Amino acid sequence: MKVLVTGGAGYIGSVVVEQLLKHGHAAVVFDNLSKGHAAAIAPEAVFVQGDLCDRELLTRVLAEQQIEAVIHMAASSLVGESVKQPHLYFENNLVAGVTLLGAMLETGVKKLVFSSTAAVYGAPETMPITEDAPLAPTNPYGESKLAFERLLRWYDEAYSLRYVSLRYFNAAGASERCGEDHAPETHLIPNVLRVAAGKDEYVNVFGENYPTPDGTCIRDYIHVIDLADAHVLALHVLDKRSEIYNLGYGSGYSVAEVVEMARQVTGNWISTEAAPRRAGDPPVLIASPDKIMRDLGWNPRHSELDQIIASAWRWHQAHPNGYEK
Numbered sequence: 624m625k626v627l628v629t630g631g632a633g634y635i636g637s638v639v640v641e642q643l644l645k646h647g648h649a650a651v652v653f654d655n656l657s658k659g660h661a662a663a664i665a666p667e668a669v670f671v672q673g674d675l676c677d678r679e680l681l682t683r684v685l686a687e688q689q690i691e692a693v694i695h696m697a698a699s700s701l702v703g704e705s706v707k708q709p710h711l712y713f714e715n716n717l718v719a720g721v722t723l724l725g726a727m728l729e730t731g732v733k734k735l736v737f738s739s740t741a742a743v744y745g746a747p748e749t750m751p752i753t754e755d756a757p758l759a760p761t762n763p764y765g766e767s768k769l770a771f772e773r774l775l776r777w778y779d780e781a782y783s784l785r786y787v788s789l790r791y792f793n794a795a796g797a798s799e800r801c802g803e804d805h806a807p808e809t810h811l812i813p814n815v816l817r818v819a820a821g822k823d824e825y826v827n828v829f830g831e832n833y834p835t836p837d838g839t840c841i842r843d844y845i846h847v848i849d850l851a852d853a854h855v856l857a858l859h860v861l862d863k864r865s866e867i868y869n870l871g872y873g874s875g876y877s878v879a880e881v882v883e884m885a886r887q888v889t890g891n892w893i894s895t896e897a898a899p900r901r902a903g904d905p906p907v908l909i910a911s912p913d914k915i916m917r918d919l920g921w922n923p924r925h926s927e928l929d930q931i932i933a934s935a936w937r938w939h940q941a942h943p944n945g946y947e948k
């Protein structure tokens with residue numbers, strides 16, 4: 624299949640492109656490089672630098688490249704920033720998404736895989752989280768993703784535009800070529816590894832008195848290659864129906880456990896510093912992956928935390944300045 628990947632120069636998008644190519648699909652990356660890196664794009668992919676707001680360019684690319692399906696990953700995704708600047712989030716994650724849908728309708732492209740997030744659930748009480756858990760985002764980022772997910776249902780009903788919405792939990796790890804290079808970096812594992820590499824003195828632990836066994840937050844970390852594989856599988860559903868799936872492993876690790884594992888994997892001491900809780904951070908977020916395993920036969924191969932951290936560590940050691948030479 625020939626697939627347009629919006630955000631394909633980003634952390635997860637670049638690995639999704641790799642996996643698409645590996646499975647014999649063709650990929651066209653559409654990215655404005657606001658956060659992504661040209662060097663992250665697989666050389667075999669076609670790259671179009673452009674913004675999702677540019678409907679004319681999107682329409683032209685969809686038509687000229689004879690795109691059959693879209694994987695829509697481009698977004699703004701910093702929770703704290705979304706609280707301070709909600710407009711930016713509704714504009715980039717909702718309005719720009721609708722622009723993309725307009726271009727898809729105009730060119731008859733009716734298959735979409737969408738990068739959604741566990742943030743649509745807010746702070747659920749029942750673990751693991753199934754797809755029918757209450758939807759109650761606690762920040763504009765999660766709200767913008769949920770709003771887009773919700774409108775997809777009406778595009779399906781009215782225009783037969785089929786979609787698979789993948790609600791990712793915490794993406795982590797690296798492939799051989801592609802890793803995490805965000806500025807600012809808000810994710811735990813790359814920040815822990817910055818300390819291990821001697822780039823930062825310590826890593827902040829936001830809240831040490833949560834109702835968890837060691838008092839720190841628990842998250843479901845999913846290897847970016849397993850995450851990417853799910854997108855390739857999702858493409859096959861789009862002939863038949865629309866679906867929503869959670870993407871995580873069904874088990875979680877606390878911040879303290881991640882730090883300890885990173886000490887073991889890297890062999891370096893990693894200092895931590897207690898910091899206040901971040902607003903809206905739920906104590907525990909663990910996915911139930913039962914539905915995607917059952918329906919799509921998704922079979923994760925990299926679920927061990929030490930493997931995840933080791934892959935990220937290898938990438939960061941090979942790229943001490945990220946994608947910059």
Ligand SMILES: NC(=O)c1ccc[n+]([C@@H]2O[C@H](COP(=O)([O-])OP(=O)(O)OC[C@H]3O[C@@H](n4cnc5c(N)ncnc54)[C@H](O)[C@@H]3O)[C@@H](O)[C@H]2O)c1
Pocket residue numbers: 629630631632633634635636653654655656657658659660673674675676695696697698699700715719738739740741790791792793794795805
């Ligand atoms: N990283 C995670 O753990 C996680 C968890 C849940 C959901 N997600 C979602 O997965 C997707 C990818 O996340 P990521 O961590 O790879 O983010 P990222 O910031 O590394 O990648 C996003 C890419 O989209 C591009 N982009 C943003 N706005 C654009 C626009 N208007 N036009 C064109 N390109 C644009 C950026 O340049 C970047 O390359 C996002 O939609 C995010 O919300 C990520």
